[in-house]
Amino acid sequence: MRDFAFGQYYPTGSVVHRLDPRVKIILSLFYLVIIFFVVSYVTYLIVALFLLFVVLISKIPVLSVLKSVKAVIFLLVFTAVLNIFFYKEGKVIAEWGIIVITAQGIDFAVKMILRLSLLVMGSSILMFTSTPTEITDGMEYLMAPLKFVRFPVHDVAIIMSIALRFIPTLMEETDKIIMAQKARGAAFDCGKFTERVKAVVPILIPLFASSFRRAEELALALDTRCYDATPKRTRMKKLKAGWKDFIAVIIVAALGTVILLDKYYFLSFDRMIENALGWNLWGA
Amino acid sequence: MSIVIENLSFTYGKKTPYKKQALKNVSFTVNEGDFLGIIGHTGSGKSTLIQHINGLIKLEEGKIKVFDIDLSQKKPDLKLLRRKVGMVFQYPEYQLFDETVEKDVAFGPKNLKMSDEEIKQSVKEAIELVGLDYESIKDKSPFEISGGQKRRVAIAGVIAMKPKVLILDEPTAGLDPKGKEEILELILKLKESSAHTVIMIGHDIDELSRYVKRLIVLNDGQLVYDAKPAKLFENREKLEEMGLDVPIAYKLKCALSEKGVKMGEVANDDDFVREYLKIYKEKKN
Structure with missing residues (x-):
């Protein structure tokens, strides 16, 4: 961390x-x-x-x-x-x-x-x-008037919250990949500029691969639980001022x-x- | 002695509200030729411990010496350290990135600045050692081969660096029983042929006790036991309190002893069969 x-x-x-x-x-x-x-x-x-x-x-x-x-x-x-x-x-x-x-x-x-x-x-x-969830929840409420112009407020909110939710996960993943490549002798902090740019490849490719894998798994999980953003959804946590x-x-x-x-x-x-x-x- | 660890402590996220002490005063030594297993509950500090041995986490408190490399020095020779200690992470196939299997396995040796000739040789050896057919797999993309093959390729990537000590973090996680068996046999083979000292983290106690000669138990960042498996399981109740299990063979031995059948040291199936036959033959005579 x-x-x-x-x-x-x-x-x-x-x-x-x-x-x-x-x-x-x-x-x-x-x-x-x-x-x-x-x-x-x-x-x-x-x-x-x-x-x-x-x-x-x-x-x-x-x-x-x-x-x-x-x-x-x-x-x-x-x-x-x-x-x-x-x-x-x-x-x-x-x-x-x-x-x-x-x-x-x-x-x-x-x-x-x-x-x-x-x-x-x-x-x-x-x-x-x-927390990121609180911020997206708040944003969703505040953007509610946009529903009248058919703006998919809920979808945008869920996309935002998923993106925010995965930032720490991907950070952790990046850390792990960096460690794994370091263990294989990769040096990220020395050498010429071009060498350093090249050193990013062994991190980026596994990271992309795992992001796609996660995205696919998450989409499947949403599908198998019949997630549908369109009908009127109730919320678990009601915000109260x-x-x-x-x-x-x-x-x-x-x-x-x-x-x-x-x-x-x-x-x-x-x-x-x-x-x-x-x-x-x-x-x- | 290949690895000496003294009073190692480590805390994650110091000075933040998320701070967590992962290791507390851990000391042990690993001798050349050891086959050491490390077990512990999730979050007991196993991964943090082995990452220290490879210099992936900066030493904070305590002493670590790997061969002649003193990690408590200001600037230890990390390159040399990583040449001597090979580390296979959990799900190592997630670290594959290059266009072909051959290039990917060559990543480590290349970083160690081996000569082209040497690289080619060690890559070929490593791929064959993990039980893959060099000619047919070397030009394939590491993303198009099967899961079990991917893991072998990833292990080959570490073996190709010719480490003296091999550290594996749950090498069988997520594999089917046959795949598990194959990887474990492979590790045994590697221990005999290239890396003579092996440290392995595991969850499955049946699996570990079949192979390792010595077990270290971590609980909440502390080293609680360091013993050979058969001796360790005598603390069955304490282990169970820590959320750890003992092997089925040992449980059978306990069940039999309740019925009055006394057996010698049992850590795995083979021991059980041996002890059982002993009793059987005695009865016969």
């Missing part, structure tokens, strides 16, 4: 884990949207504190949430560099030939990094606190209100503080 950083369910049985997955999905989506309305550092701090609060009550180790940013670190650095070097407007801080660094450029880059990392960490919380979910909605709504007030009513808390202190950072 190995740990994959992004989207590993981390069972602690906390309140966040026990929230209705539908509510969790909607709140996560809302969070993803609302984070684009954050304009000031003060509100970024508020969002970060909010995230910390959620992580603490969900009892997930803070480190593993931070680690989820690792997956997008390249993207972060890349956009930051682009922004710093190619943002040409505003107060110039440094200049070498065509490269001009402005205060606004740095400001923009820092905010971009904050936004993206808060985005990734926020969505990782959904994955950390809900309760007072916990209500409180969660209120907390996230409060966060949203603060963010929107900052942007549209107070026109950035940062500006207010700067004005109060009489700073002029942007050379306006």
Whole structure:
């Protein structure tokens, strides 16, 4: 068993884990949207504190949430560099030939990094606190209106849940195959690039072969038990939203209100503080 | 001594909520020429143990020495280790991948950087040793031959590396009785002809006690017994508590002893027949 950083369910049985997955999905989506309305550092701090609060009550180790940013670190650095070097407007801080660094450029880059990392960490919380089954169940409910346009909601949900269900199985299988080929002297971690690419073949082919075998067996098993996705099916676990979910909605709504007030009513808390202190950072 | 293991412990998924201690303070040695069986309930740590011997799991706690290779060193020579210790995994046919049987069996020797001549020679030998016809099978795809043949080809892939020690993880799993018998006979043949030390994990106690000379019992990651089969079964009740069975021959011996017929050491059918004949002849005289 190995740990994959992004989207590993981390069972602690906390309140966040026990929230209705539908509510969790909607709140996560809302969070993803609302984070684009954050304009000031003060509100970024508020969002970060909010995230910390959620992580603490969900009892997930803070480190593993931070680690989820690792997956997008390249993207972060890349956009930051682009922004710093190619943002040409505003107060110039440094200049070498065509490269001009402005205060606004740095400001923009820092905010971009904050936004993206808060985005990734926020969505990782959904994955950390809900099992794949819960997520697909929730998705199925939320996609229910699509049934009216004859979209096969249930089939998509079952395909999704089977795919998710088999990720750990295939990981385990991959581990076994890697071990078996290593035992036969295969070296995966040294040699030239072309050699390393070639070294993947003895893993991929057995893996494909076993995936097809599993798929066939599963299809047969579904058939022999007369599985049919079309008639109206009842469910074993009914999802129920309760007072916990209500409180969660209120907390996230409060966060949203603060963010929107900052942007549209107070026109950035940062500006207010700067004005109060009489700073002029942007050379306006 | 070919393999020395001292105080080996291992934990999966350290620092995660899924952590599980798979091995606790396991120590034993394997001598050259041993035919050793390892039994234990599912999840008792058998596979983890043998994967350590081949350097497939990084040593965490304890000491392992295989021939002159000390695995507790920082960078042990894994290539040399894998040349000396051949490992046949559970369902080894699932690791076949190449276009032809010949190329697949040659995968191991090639990785060991043997010369072309040597590779050709050892592949041919290995395929013949596992009881397949080299000429007729070498150009077939490993995906079009039968299940039993696939398993033989996979074992040949390990044999072709000419290991001194052969480790097999449930080599008869999923085969029919005839296939099982054939694979076991093959292992016995391999022990005599190429790899002289064999370690075998098994579930079927009747099967194991017929072949191995020594049995190690793992329970919950701990080594509980290390004895020759006939002696081990004297702990029948304790074994049954661990979810393990004793061979039918031994059960018969117990049933007879309840009726007053005392027999010597019995571990398998052959022993039973021998002991029975002894008593029979005594009665006759």
